[in-house]
Amino acid sequence: MGAFHRLTKEEKEQCLAAIEFFTNSKMLFLSKDISLAQLAEETGITVHKISYLINAEFGSNFNDYINLKRIDYLIDNLNQPMLKDLSIKEISLACGFGCRSSCFRAFRKHKGKSPSEFLKRISKN
Template sequence: MGNMFCKLKKEEKEECLVRIEFFMNSKKLFLNKDLCLAQLSEETGITGHKISYLINAELRLNFNDYVNLKRIQYLLENINAPILKNLSIEKMSLICGFGSRASCFRALRKHKGKSLKHFIIGSHLS
């Protein structure tokens, strides 16, 4: 049985992805450690199945990795900003939407191939 979303037009795929990105970024939904497909679906008005399909097919990521990449991006962009500066790694991880310091470390290793220390050399945690 073929995937029901395969027939989506390029424009519709792009429109949906732009919408997903817009809500993820403007509302910083990824900062919620419990963010799930259902919530993203509610925010965007796009079904969870469709979101999942688009993230997989177009971005080559599963939903968790997609969300964790957003968290990593936020962490790295704000690592020396007042919002994160001088916080423990545990607190930093939680503020960025990770469930724990360990899940933050795992995501960094998986997606960046480096540890958090690599990004904060010269800052308060080195």
């Protein structure tokens, strides 16, 4: 981790704001091939610094950070025409997951349920 733990609060906040801005505004998480290197290129922040900040500030690794963005996007857009009538596999791909199984693994890890179970619970409310 090197000198990253010595970043000032302002430096951390600026970097985290840039990470969040580019990830969210450009919806980088919707690309199944998004990488730390691409995020570094977009933000101008080094790969190592991004990795450190995501680990230190969000308590997760890059893949979990991106998968949580995908899950939030899926949940927020479930009733939108673009996702409404799609299968779980099609929804998974539309939300940036490489395949249905990676979506299932991420959902189970972060929500404690499969996407199907989660969607059934939401539709009952």
